[in-house]
Amino acid sequence: xxxxxxGRKAIVCAGSKGLGKGCAMALAREGVxxxxxxxxxxxxxxxxxxxxxxxxxxxxxxxxxxxxxxxxAAALAACPAPDILVNNAGGPPPGDFRxxxxxxxxxxxxxxxxxxxxxxxxxxxGMIERRFGRxxxxxxxxxxxxxxxxxxxxxxxTGLTGFVAGLSRKTIVHNVTINNLLPGLFETETMLSRVExxxxxxxxxxxxxxxxxxxxxxxxxxxxPDEFGALCAYVCSAHASFLxxxxxxxxxxxxxxxx
Ligand code: NAP
Numbered sequence: 001x002x003x004x005x006x007g008r009k010a011i012v013c014a015g016s017k018g019l020g021k022g023c024a025m026a027l028a029r030e031g032v033x034x035x036x037x038x039x040x041x042x043x044x045x046x047x048x049x050x051x052x053x054x055x056x057x058x059x060x061x062x063x064x065x066x067x068x069x070x071x072x073a074a075a076l077a078a079c080p081a082p083d084i085l086v087n088n089a090g091g092p093p094p095g096d097f098r099x100x101x102x103x104x105x106x107x108x109x110x111x112x113x114x115x116x117x118x119x120x121x122x123x124x125x126g127m128i129e130r131r132f133g134r135x136x137x138x139x140x141x142x143x144x145x146x147x148x149x150x151x152x153x154x155x156x157x158t159g160l161t162g163f164v165a166g167l168s169r170k171t172i173v174h175n176v177t178i179n180n181l182l183p184g185l186f187e188t189e190t191m192l193s194r195v196e197x198x199x200x201x202x203x204x205x206x207x208x209x210x211x212x213x214x215x216x217x218x219x220x221x222x223x224x225p226d227e228f229g230a231l232c233a234y235v236c237s238a239h240a241s242f243l244x245x246x247x248x249x250x251x252x253x254x255x256x257x258x259x
Contacts, residue, residue, distance in 0.1 A: 004238025006031030008132075010084035011075055013066045013119065016043040018188030019138055020088045022225030025050075026233035027084065028057035035060040035079040037071070067111045072118055081126050084236045087116035088138040091190065092152035100152060112139075112156035117163060120178070124171065133176030134236040137164060141184040141251045161247065168245035177244040179235050184251025185213060186223040219252030 005027070012024040015036030024034045028051045036051075036059065038044050044061040051059045062078045064071035066089055092108035116137050127133025139157040146154040161180055168178040185191055199209035214220065231250055234240060249255055 001239075003030045003233055003236070005084070005233075005236060007033075008083040009033045009035070009079055009081065010086065010236070011035045011037065011079045011082045011119070011123075012086040012088070013037050013075065013115075014088035014090065014138075015086070016040065016047045016061075018190060019183060019186060019225050019228050020086065021047055021051075022227075022229030023086045023088075023136070023138075023232040024059075024229070025054065025226065026229030027086075027236060028052075028055040028059065030233055030237075031055075031057060032084065032236075033058040033060070035062060035075065035082070037062045037064055037066050037075045039063065039065050066119075067107075067115050069118075072115070072122065075119075076122055081130070082123055083127065083130070083132050084134045084136075085119055085123050086136045086138065086232060086236075087119055089115055091140070092150075092156065094149040094194070095151075096149070097151040105152065105155070108152035108156045109159065112153065113159040113163075116160055120167070124176065127176045128171060128174040131175050133171070133174070134240070135176070135178040136232050136235055137178070137180045139180045139182050139247070141182045141249055141255060143180070143182055143247065144249055145255055165245050172241075172244040175241050177235075177240065179244060180247045181228070181232060181235070182247055182249045182251070183228060184223060184249070184254045185217060186225060186228060188225060191222070217252040217254050221252065223250060223252060 010027050010032045014020040015024040016038035024036050028034050041063040048059040048061045062075050064074040089111040142150050143157050164178050195209045199206045
């Protein structure tokens with residue numbers, strides 16, 4: 001299926017590894033020019049080379065912290081009129097909420113709620129003028145099924161989700177959609193480092209910790225960034241113009257409810 005977005009331009013925040021990279025790769029496969037943003041130049045360069053070699057697409061890199069005003073300005077300078085915006089950043093740390101002070105909360109809100117809102121604010125009106133726009137926010141399955149030790153993530157991402165629910169109904173008439181993708185457990189560096197941390201705190205091996213996480217996934221495996229990217233590319237496609245304000249859970253069947 002041709003997704004109908006060849007020649008479009010995308011900013012993929014936090015796009016050098018994991019889920020962001022999966023999205024950048026899938027969009028590039030569809031002929032989208034991608035600008036990927038992350039803090040580490042070496043990883044960005046490596047990922048850009050990999051995407052170019054696999055897809056032949058034009059890939060720009062911006063080495064910046066997307067959670068800062070300067071970082072966002074750098075991303076927008078490299079791609080001032082994106083047709084597609086994938087919002088993503090590192091997730092906040094787990095822990096007991098009693099240990100989180102105000103600064104910790106502000107950091108989580110900045111990264112996982114206010115940064116996506118700022119990026120939307122900077123790009124939305126241009127999309128509306130050009131009569132095409134796709135915004136995808138990478139959030140978490142924890143928005144639908146909150147996890148006690150992820151209080152910072154639950155709070156910040158649910159705030160973003162509420163904001164998007166209101167705004168997305170205002171923009172679709174201009175062919176500008178805003179949707180959220182909610183990953184369950186995906187095989188990425190961050191997720192594997194959490195498994196490693198769990199092994200250490202529980203005094204078990206890495207494989208035991210890994211298997212205990214797999215136990216709750218009906219698919220019997222972790223997700224791959226490529227399959228996450230494929231969903232992102234579809235939601236960004238020309239065919240998805242009747243789709244807005246939705247929260248797409250992609251979790252190998254982990255969430256047990258009907259809706
Ligand atoms: P990952 O594989 O570790 O990749 C994180 C990416 O984000 C890297 O490219 C990293 O590059 C970049 N990044 C982090 N902080 C950044 C910042 N401030 N500015 C710019 N780039 C930044 O992580 P992932 O597993 O794909 O996770 C992506 C998001 O999905 C996170 O918010 C995570 O909490 C959420 N999530 C993941 C899972 C999962 O199972 N993987 C499940 C639910 C939710 P640099 O470090 O070089 O900046």
